[in-house]
Amino acid sequence: MIERITAWQCIGCGRIEGAQPCVGICQDRRTDFVYASDHDEVLAQLALERARAEALAALVRQIAYTTPRKDDWERTYRALQARARQTLGTPSEGQPSKPAGEWAGDKARLAR
Numbered sequence: 001m002i003e004r005i006t007a008w009q010c011i012g013c014g015r016i017e018g019a020q021p022c023v024g025i026c027q028d029r030r031t032d033f034v035y036a037s038d039h040d041e042v043l044a045q046l047a048l049e050r051a052r053a054e055a056l057a058a059l060v061r062q063i064a065y066t067t068p069r070k071d072d073w074e075r076t077y078r079a080l081q082a083r084a085r086q087t088l089g090t091p092s093e094g095q096p097s098k099p100a101g102e103w104a105g106d107k108a109r110l111a112r
Contacts, residue, residue: 004036055087 007018016033062083068076 002039052087059084059087 005018007016009016059080063080066076066080
């Protein structure tokens with residue numbers, strides 16, 4: 001996990017200073033910081049995308065290792081199609097669509 005520090009930011013110029021004891025050889029150097037709230041948001045998005053990638057990988061494994069029974073390829077194909085739609089969060093035939101950007105279970109997983 002990333003260590004967090006508390007720092008002071010000037011509301012006028014934006015200068016950021018952390019509570020660190022000076023050892024007498026300090027120099028100011030330009031550096032980049034990210035707000036913790038932005039970092040947390042990106043981590044949450046990353047977790048969702050990892051879960052989605054895992055679900056898609058499972059679907060690809062199923063496709064790769066599934067052999068339909070003789071004369072039953074169409075039913076197998078339709079079942080794989082339905083699972084792919086469910087994994088992608090797109091509606092099946094006759095099913096209502098989800099709001100844009102909402103993938104199955106995203107909000108439920110974040111709430112835990």
